Amino acid sequence: MTSLRKLGPSGLQVFPLALGGNVFGWTADEAQSFAVLDAYTAAGGNFIDTADAYSAWIPGNEGGESETVIGKWLAARSNRSDIVVATKVGAHPSYKGLSAANIKAAAEESLRRLGTDHIDLYYTHFDDETVPVEEIITALDQLVKEGKVREIGASNISPERLQASLDFSEREGLARYVALQPHYNLVSRDTYEGELQDTAARAGLAAVPYFSLASGFLTGKYRPGASVESARAERAGQYLESERGQKVLAALDKVARERDAEIATVALAWLASRPTVAAPIASARTVEQLPALVAVADLSLTEQELADLTEASA
Numbered sequence: 001m002t003s004l005r006k007l008g009p010s011g012l013q014v015f016p017l018a019l020g021g022n023v024f025g026w027t028a029d030e031a032q033s034f035a036v037l038d039a040y041t042a043a044g045g046n047f048i049d050t051a052d053a054y055s056a057w058i059p060g061n062e063g064g065e066s067e068t069v070i071g072k073w074l075a076a077r078s079n080r081s082d083i084v085v086a087t088k089v090g091a092h093p094s095y096k097g098l099s100a101a102n103i104k105a106a107a108e109e110s111l112r113r114l115g116t117d118h119i120d121l122y123y124t125h126f127d128d129e130t131v132p133v134e135e136i137i138t139a140l141d142q143l144v145k146e147g148k149v150r151e152i153g154a155s156n157i158s159p160e161r162l163q164a165s166l167d168f169s170e171r172e173g174l175a176r177y178v179a180l181q182p183h184y185n186l187v188s189r190d191t192y193e194g195e196l197q198d199t200a201a202r203a204g205l206a207a208v209p210y211f212s213l214a215s216g217f218l219t220g221k222y223r224p225g226a227s228v229e230s231a232r233a234e235r236a237g238q239y240l241e242s243e244r245g246q247k248v249l250a251a252l253d254k255v256a257r258e259r260d261a262e263i264a265t266v267a268l269a270w271l272a273s274r275p276t277v278a279a280p281i282a283s284a285r286t287v288e289q290l291p292a293l294v295a296v297a298d299l300s301l302t303e304q305e306l307a308d309l310t311e312a313s314a
Contacts, residue, residue, distance in 0.1 A: 004046070005278050007084075008206035010151040010178040012120060014047040014084050016272055016297045018208055020283030021050030025065030026058055027231055028285045033069045034076070039287045041079070043294040049181075049208070049281050051088035051125055052095065052110050063092040064113050071115035080116055086179075086208075087114070088125035088155060098128035100139035107143055122149040123181055127157040133165040141174040153179035155210070159195040166203050177205060179278070184209035186218055186248050186267055186313045187239050200276045212271055212280035213264055214239055219292070220252065220263030244313060251312035255305050262292035269299045270309045 004013035019040045024033040037048070050070055056063030067087060074080050087110050090098050095106035110119060122143065124136060143149040154162060154177050162180070169176035180200045184192035188211065200207055213219055217236040221228055224240065239245035249263075256263045264282070271280045284290040301309075 006206075007121070007151070007208075007278050008178040009176075009204050010121075010206075012084055012151055012178075014279050015045045015294075016279050017045065017268065017293055018047040018049045018086070018279045018281040019045055019293075020210070020281045021048055021066040021070055022054050023066075023283045023285045024050070024054070024069040025061070026055035030069055030072070032286065034073050035287050036284050036290060037070070037073050038077075039290050040284075040294065041077075041082070043290070044297065045294060046082060047084045047086070047279055049086045049210075051091065051123075052106055052113075053088070053091035053093070053125065056091075056093050063094070064109065067110055067113035071113050075115050084120045085114060085116065086121035086123065086153070087119055088123040088181075090125040090128060098124055098131045098136045098139075100135050100142075103136070103139040104142070107148060111148060118148055118150060120150045121153055121179060122151070123153040123155045123179070124157070125155055127154070127161050129161065133161060134168050137165055137168050137172075137174055141169075144175040149175075151175075151178045153177055153181060153205075153208070155181035156183075159199045162196070162199050163203075166199075177203075179206045179208055180276075181208050181210055181281075183211050184271065184274075184277075185212050185214045185280075186252075186270060186309065187214050187242070187245055189313060197276060205276065206278035207274075207276040208279055208281060209271060209277060210281050212268055212282050217245065218248070218252065218264060218267035220249065220256075223249075247312040248309070251309050255301065255309065259299065259301075259305075261299055262295065264292040265295040265299050266301070266305075266309075268293065268296040269301050270306060272296055273301060273306055 054066035182192040215232040217239040
């Protein structure tokens, strides 16, 4: 049994890979989604990441599709108490922003779709700088006091606003962020490293990075001259054209070959070893894509391997 990791200062214990729910109800239909969720939990996984906005960007969808699929699965498997469910507020087309009233209303909708009486980890999806941090934290704290949310986190937030939020929580004795969800991977380090990471480290926050595999680029399937059928191919293809992207691929290839591991597993293992990181997020559209992701739980890279990857990605 893989050992779970403590999520920052919270009481939550999580598998070292969070399963991204963005594909559920988008590129994975309900049956596929159930199969992926079953395979993830069978491998020891317990940490599912979604958002109320998934997948509002698809014509005909209105947002909440991913939560609905996850809710149906939780009900079908009767395993709610075994799963750490993380979702987010602020980007749903009908519930945009982080006003207190909106946070309250959006949380009720998420609870309804998930078919549960509590959310384990509730993130602000994108900071809303038109709303004072005091209002945001107070609204989140109210959800915690009501037992509807266990722990709170932030995503896509500036170091200054993050620090101001933490300071207010401390000063007033209110619920405090325990987790941060930054954009972070081997080909995108400046999106987290520096002031934001320093702020998280000082506060003991757990980082749960998204785009851990750079839209699929760090799986190694994008190569010069190869064409890939994927909803995210264009974004991933851009990394291939950069010198850093090519250096990182070469370094990943070498470690993967020497360790007899998948390239994606190595990329996730580097991320999982970084300061503050508790569990990278990665999504699988099919059961076949999952083993390379959950294998991060059992792959410990050497200091030299980590240094080589860090240097290649500099």
